[in-house]
Amino acid sequence: MAVNHFPKEINIEDRKRAIDRRKVQEIKSSQRKNKSLLLFWLLIGPGVLVMLGENDAPSMLSYAATGSTFGVGFFIPFVLLTFFMAYIVQEMTLRIGATTHQGHAQLIFDRFGSFWGWFAIGDLLLGNFLTLVTEFIGVRAGLGFFNISAVFSVILALGLVVGVSLTQRYWTWERITLGLAVFNLVFVPVALMTHPNLGQTAHALLFWNPLPGGFSQKVLFLMMADIGATVTPWMLYFHQSAVADKGLTTEDIPAGRRDIAVGAILAAIGGIAAVIAAAPLFARHISAQNFAAAQFAQALEPIIGRWGAALFALGIFEAGLVAIITISSSSGYAFGEITAKPHSLNRPVKEAWPFYAIIFSSAVLAAVIVLTPNAPLEYIALIVNVIATLAMPPALLFVLLLANDREIMKRSYNSVITNVIAIAIVVFISLTGVVYGVLTVFPHLNF
Amino acid sequence: MKMDHFQLNQRLSWPADALEPEQLSENVQQRHYGKKQLSPGAKILFWALRVYALFMLALVTYQAWNNLH
Known part of the structure; x- marks a missing residue:
């Protein structure tokens, strides 16, 4: 059989990855006019997916809550700042993945031992599970706007997740998920339908207006939720594993950076559009702080009409769906890495069944919780992004140490500037949490 | 269209050439x-x-929890 022509170690996963890499090499060595464009198309993926994947249902609702509670002045530039932070962090995971070809969980266990490794995995799995629950809440609430039953919505989402994963081909999985993720930009037409004051938006972007009412616990909660909407632990694990699964190498780091930048820009546009879309509720003094997705869409309907509200609800559904695909994959990758079982979307199910089992079972378990009567869904939705923000400083420390580890990073270790910015990000996120903690214990303090 | 093993082999005689040795999944794992x-x-x-x-x-x-109750 022709299969015997291959050395023993070349398995189906490597063969599929080799086909993708060969295409990249062919384009690189060709003289085609559209070479740059073709390379961009071939190498784009993990960065865009991680950024748009994090524009998930709770994130879009956090942005909408921000816009409806405080308008656009302070938070539009703040959202941009959080995506800049996300770029810096993901750029480090790109370099680690492209240099070592290993996943984040595997490297943490390898370099820091199982004691710290289990802490990191505990953070990841808890955060992922809670986030998956909120994604299904988004799916259910988004389709609920169209009077689609909760059970049908959840089964539809599960079916799509299983269907995409069962392609058993990283490239196909990536392209389908990218196609779904780009739908996140549906919030842009919704924002335009509110007829935003472009001058006010531009002024906010350029001059970063002060917060109406000053700092308070509520402001900090939304700030942490917005940080948690852009920089979270699952992104580190997913991105590094996806970079390795796609087969990116150190040669592809510049293309990987473009991938992350495009993802950050698209996600920032989506996030800012959600802030702008919900801002009319702030202007009309409609309290929407504890709104769920369908309630946001319903509240916006008198302002942007049935079509606009329907697009908003569809956007929440899409945000949840894409995040379920990417977040459950990050759990599957991490599990496969620490148990040394095959963990690639290029593997057939029969060879990597534990990997696929984790992807499917984590999604199914979250779906069951969402459908359980009297489950504390509102409670989970409220704290999930804040928990992600709190888990981020320890996770960032691992990334920083790995990105500075010359033994594994060879020539791709962190520059001084990257270290300074990354340390500033850790300090900023930690301090936000500390101030939030102080305000929780001493609620009458004012800054 | 899904390729079977034979088609994959036809298309790529030496897949190891397209990958860095460190990228091969067994090497990554080990x-x-x-x-x-x-x-x-x-x-x-x-x-x-x-x-x-x-x-x-x-x-x-x-x-x-307090906020909810």
Whole structure:
């Protein structure tokens, strides 16, 4: 059989990855006019997916809550700042993945031992599970706007997740998920339908207006939720594993950076559009702080009409769906890495069944919780992004140490500037949490 | 269109050439860099951030619970 022509170690996963890499090499060595464009198309993926994947249902609702509670002045530039932070962090995971070809969980266990490794995995799995629950809440609430039953919505989402994963081909999985993720930009037409004051938006972007009412616990909660909407632990694990699964190498780091930048820009546009879309509720003094997705869409309907509200609800559904695909994959990758079982979307199910089992079972378990009567869904939705923000400083420390580890990073270790910015990000996120903690214990303090 | 093993082989005679040796999945799985010696400063930082995360998690859970009730 022709299969015997291959050395023993070349398995189906490597063969599929080799086909993708060969295409990249062919384009690189060709003289085609559209070479740059073709390379961009071939190498784009993990960065865009991680950024748009994090524009998930709770994130879009956090942005909408921000816009409806405080308008656009302070938070539009703040959202941009959080995506800049996300770029810096993901750029480090790109370099680690492209240099070592290993996943984040595997490297943490390898370099820091199982004691710290289990802490990191505990953070990841808890955060992922809670986030998956909120994604299904988004799916259910988004389709609920169209009077689609909760059970049908959840089964539809599960079916799509299983269907995409069962392609058993990283490239196909990536392209389908990218196609779904780009739908996140549906919030842009919704924002335009509110007829935003472009001058006010531009002024906010350029001059970063002060917060109406000053700092308070509520402001900090939304700030942490917005940080948690852009920089979270699952992104580190997913991105590094996806970079390795796609087969990116150190040669592809510049293309990987473009991938992350495009993802950050698209996600920032989506996030800012959600802030702008919900801002009319702030202007009309409609309290929407504890709104769920369908309630946001319903509240916006008198302002942007049935079509606009329907697009908003569809956007929440899409945000949840894409995040379920990417977040459950990050759990599957991490599990496969620490148990040394095959963990690639290029593997057939029969060879990597534990990997696929984790992807499917984590999604199914979250779906069951969402459908359980009297489950504390509102409670989970409220704290999930804040928990992600709190888990981020320890996770960032691992990334920083790995990105500075010359033994594994060879020539791709962190520059001084990257270290300074990354340390500033850790300090900023930690301090936000500390101030939030102080305000929780001493609620009458004012800054 | 899904390719079977034979088509894959036809298309790519030497897949190992398209991949770096370190990328081959078996090599990735078997490669261990070994445990890194953490400096005392790094250990303190690890513990400090761990305590911070657990304390804040308890605080946020308490606060969110209070808000809901």
